[in-house]
Structure formats: C-alpha cells, structure tokens
Amino acid sequence: MAEYKLNTPLTDADIEQLKAGDVVFLSGTIYSARDAAHKKLFELLDAGKKLPFDLEGSSIYYVGPSPAPPGRPIGSAGPTTSYRMDTYAPRLHSLGMKASIGKGKRNDEVKAAMKEHKGVYFGATGGAGALLSNSIVESTVIAFDELGPEAIRAMKVKDFPLLVINDCHGGELYVKPRLDTAE
C-alpha cells in the first residue's frame, strides 16, 4: 500500500497509479454534493445548462456538513453513505469527474464507469466529522443555497486523508463478509 499526495484537479495519470488500499492526502478544491444537489445537477445537465463547477478533473465529496460555528470555516464534515449517489455517478464520471469521496459500497455500474473513464472512489472515515473538518481550510456555498446542509460548497482542502476503496483497475478494498463462519 502506497501513500500519495495529490492535488486537484486530478488527471488520468494521477488516477492510474492508485490501487485499492493506497492512502491519499488530497489538496486543492473539492465540491460537496449529496442527494438533493445531485438531483439538481442532473436537472441542469438535462436542460443543457452550465453546471456551477467544472466537472473536468473534479472530486465530489458526499457530505452535508454541520453549520460552521464562529471562528471556523466549517462544522463537522465527514462522509455520507455513497450508494445513494450510485444512480448519478456513472454519468458524472463520463463527463469528467475523476473522484468521488464517501463511505460504503458502490454498485457495479459505478465500478464499470470508473474503469471506463479512469475514476477513483475514495473512502473517508465515517463518524470522524470533527477530525476531517481540520483538513478543510475554506468553504463557500457556490450553488443551491436553499438546500441548507445539502448545498454545493467549494471546499479548499489541505492534505485531506483518504483511502482508495475502488481503483480504476477493478480493485476493491472492502472485505466480503464471512457468512460461512458466522452461520
């Protein structure tokens, strides 16, 4: 398992070197989007309109942060469960998204899209939202403010700690439950 320091926007070369289990410290700008924001992004795409951020090389973080208390750029900001965005991820990968960040399993369509378009799925530690917020130095709502915690934010991150869960070569880090021994 290797360790990498990467900067956004991510390139094909960045992605191709990554293997499931690698640790990545990501710096640059990532975009928060979860259920409601994805729905709205797709409405824009379907209407042929411009998205609030450039998908090329982008990293989308599945997060709905808690409100920023005075003196901090953001509240707690750990990942939400990713499978709810499985229906959206393949198209976004085909349009240039390089990485999604969340927790939990992805479906076969998302894995296939990552292979085809050179994408990666990063896991961040769920339930460590206070700790992860320390790696977010700036956060600005750039779209859908009315969605509150689900608004799209441009987040400036410094060495955001990630694990490669699914790489673009078909590798996966999650273990299969040992059902045989349990029963």
Place this chain on the structure above:
Amino acid sequence: MRDIRYSDVVEAVAALCMKANTELPDDVRNKLTQAMAEEDSPSAKEVLRQLLENADLSMETKLPLCQDCGLAVYYVEVGDDCRVAGGNLRDAINEGTRKGYGDGYLRKSACDPLTRANTGDGTPAIIHFDLVPGDKLKIAYMAKGGGAENMSRVTMLAPAQGWEGIKKFVVNRVAEAGPNPCPPTVIGVGIGGTFEHAAKIAKRGLLRKLDDTHPDPRVAAMEKELEDALNALGIGPMGLGGKTTVLGVKITLEPCHLASLPLAVNVQCHSQRHEEVEL
C-alpha cells in the same frame, strides 16, 4: 400532582442534544479503546484511532462528533403524578430540540419525505411516550443518523423459525449492510410485540450501556451468541476488515401474537450518541 416547568423541560432537552452530539459516552469510548487494542489489522487500528481522536476533538471544540446529528429521537417516561406547567410536553421537547440544534450548531436533518424540503430547525422530533408510576419525568435522547437507520429492517418471521431464524436474519442483515452503516455498529434487536412495537423496542435497547449485562440470563446469552456471530463476519471498522464488526448487541424481548414472530433490527453507528435526564 407535581408541576414541572415548561421552560425547565426546554432547557434540559436542549442541553441533552448538545451534550450527546459532542461528548462520546464513556462506555462507547472504552469499547473503541478495547477494540483498538484487540485488532491486528493496521487499517482497523487506524480507523479506531481516528474515532478516538475525533471524540477528543469534539469534546474540546464542541464541533459535533458527526455532521449527521441525526433525527432527534426521544423515549419519554412520564410519571402519572407529574405534569408540565405552562405548556404541553410535546411542544417543550420540540422547542428544546430546536434550541439545542440551533445553539449547538448541530445539523438539522429533518425534511419532507417527498419534496425533501428541510424543515429548517431539526423538528419534529420523534417522541415515544410511556406512562409510568411516580412523579418524575425521564427523557432519554438519541441522535439517530440516517446512514445506519437506512440499514435497519423489520420482518415478520413464522414462529417455527424461532431463534435460529432470528439469528440468521440479523447476521444476514449486518452482512448485507457491510461498510454502509459506519461499523463497528451497535445492533438493537426487538423480538416480539407487533409490527411497530418490535421496531420501537429494538431502538429502545440502544439506550442501554454497552457494558451492561441483560438482567435475564437467557437474553444475556442470546446477546453474546449474536455478538460473536456478527464479529465472526470480519467486516471490521468501516468495512476494512477486522475483529470488531459490532460494539454490542442489545436484545429486547416481549410477548407477541400466537401467529407471529415479529423481528426488528435497528442498526446504530459507532457514534452511539445518547443522553438522558430526570426532572
């Protein structure tokens, strides 16, 4: 009849919400520490280390432990010899929730199920009332996150399936959930009652301390058996593999209909946030 002031309920509830979301209970912290010592895998150890560091940081900064501060769920025991003076108990709990989630900079996660419009203030809370003897008011609060709640299920087994059927269902549920609910999880199991009651008692079991022992030796043995079976799945912290898939199993067993064997599995993430107060 003892009077409890409406404003005292509001203040107490707000304090519960803020404390539970920023101070990981000692029993949970101890289990995580113990698990970290027992795990061999570096990634399992690292996840647990991060969770403990997160708990320290949350305590220090008052940033919530998790950005998902949950739906506010309450189990309330109302003594039949007390009443709330100056307002309605349900209103007081909702007002306290609003205040706690507002003042504590907690995320408000309540929304319309179809339009998905956020209600904006974390209410309405989910409140289960129970009437008990005495003149005290006991309010237990739980921050129930969506990720783990989504992995929960209710099923109606046939009585012939019995304990083996129950075990199989719970093990399969946790296996299927895999990394999604933020393991190591706490599993509340409700056996008996009716369709809705099984779910209610499954969740109520999550209010117990992780290090307690069920007073009924039969149920205590069932909890141990299930806990061992679930840890044998090897899912581990955040699904990265390891010995700790669950931090505990809490079973609540109640009588049911002759024809039924209701079973509810309520999954709770490792951030097992709950607090209670007696007024």
